[in-house]
Every structure is written in C-alpha cells, then in structure tokens.
Amino acid sequence: MFNLKRSVLAAGFMAVAALASASVSAQAAGGGGGVGGIDALTISPDATLVAKLAVSVTVTYTCRPVFDPSTNTFVVIMSSSAFVSVQERTGNDVANGSGIANGTAVCDEGLAPTPTVNSITVLVQPTTFPTSSGPFKNGTALASTSVIACPNSFFPLPCDFGSAGPTVISIKS
Numbered sequence: 001m002f003n004l005k006r007s008v009l010a011a012g013f014m015a016v017a018a019l020a021s022a023s024v025s026a027q028a029a030g031g032g033g034g035v036g037g038i039d040a041l042t043i044s045p046d047a048t049l050v051a052k053l054a055v056s057v058t059v060t061y062t063c064r065p066v067f068d069p070s071t072n073t074f075v076v077i078m079s080s081s082a083f084v085s086v087q088e089r090t091g092n093d094v095a096n097g098s099g100i101a102n103g104t105a106v107c108d109e110g111l112a113p114t115p116t117v118n119s120i121t122v123l124v125q126p127t128t129f130p131t132s133s134g135p136f137k138n139g140t141a142l143a144s145t146s147v148i149a150c151p152n153s154f155f156p157l158p159c160d161f162g163s164a165g166p167t168v169i170s171i172k173s
Helices: 004-021
Strands: 038-043 046-050 054-063 066-068 073-075 077-090 093-106 118-126 139-150 160-172
Touching: 038 139, 038 160, 054 077, 054 093, 054 139, 054 160, 077 118, 077 160, 118 139
Parallel strands: 046 160
Antiparallel strands: 038 054, 046 054, 054 118, 066 073, 077 093, 077 139, 093 118, 139 160
16 A cells, blocks of 8 residues: 655755765865966964954955956956854854945956955854854854955956865864
C-alpha cells in the first residue's frame, strides 16, 4: 500500500544525501567580467563593539583597473561596496548580523609598482527580522565579506569582485 508520508520522507532523505555528496568549493578572492578582481582581501582580526550592540569591521583589499573601450584607457577610480556578516556565540545563543558600506576604491594593481590598499569599515548590526538575534558582545566571532568595485564611466559595468572568510575576529569595546 502507498504511504505518502513515507514517500515524502524518503525523497527528502535522498535529496539531502545527494546534496551532501556534492563537492562545494569557496574562493578567497575572485575576478569579475574577465577584467581582474579584488585581491589581497583581508578582514581585520580586531573589531570594535559599538554601543554595546553592533560591531565595526574593517576590510582591506587591492583591485585591478578595468579597460574602457570608449576612451582606450584604464579606469582606476571606482565605486566600491563591502558586505560583511558576523556570527558570535553569546552564551547559549548566537548573535548574527550583517552590514553594507559604500566607498571609493583606487584600483591600480598592475599599473603601480605598489598597488593602493583600499580600506572600508562596515557597521554590522544584529539581525532583527524575522527574530532578533540579540546584541554582539566582547569575545571572538566569525566574519565573512564580499567586496565589489565598479567603474562609473561606462556600461556594461565590468566590475571587480571577491570574497573572503569565514575568519576569526576579536570583538573588543
């Protein structure tokens, strides 16, 4: 006799087993649009507790210029955005949150003998929806980041991008 509940459970188990056997890879830095990438992407190991609630995390990176075919020049000054997520065990709970910051990047890797190291600081606030995760506290946590840098001058945008983490950070007041 056909048992719907057993069939659904068996199908779910097979799907989980298939996904668990698939290989997953992560990259520490990447490139975008075939033009280069965000390189030397680093999350500072020291983060600052802000207002006994959020965490200020600094990310540094270098990036490559993109070629503008309309002017036959390299674009070095780009708009950048950094996304940072943080997870910290606080007692029996886990505080988690994310934040985004925007800035300007000097992407001169490959053109300058010493590429410009760009820095962007992101305020990571605890998640509040659908449920509140609670505040961050002094201690250690895991942080991950994704950074993108795009020129403002032409379309389509051949953006540079990269990601790093998770890495252990120390949160202090």
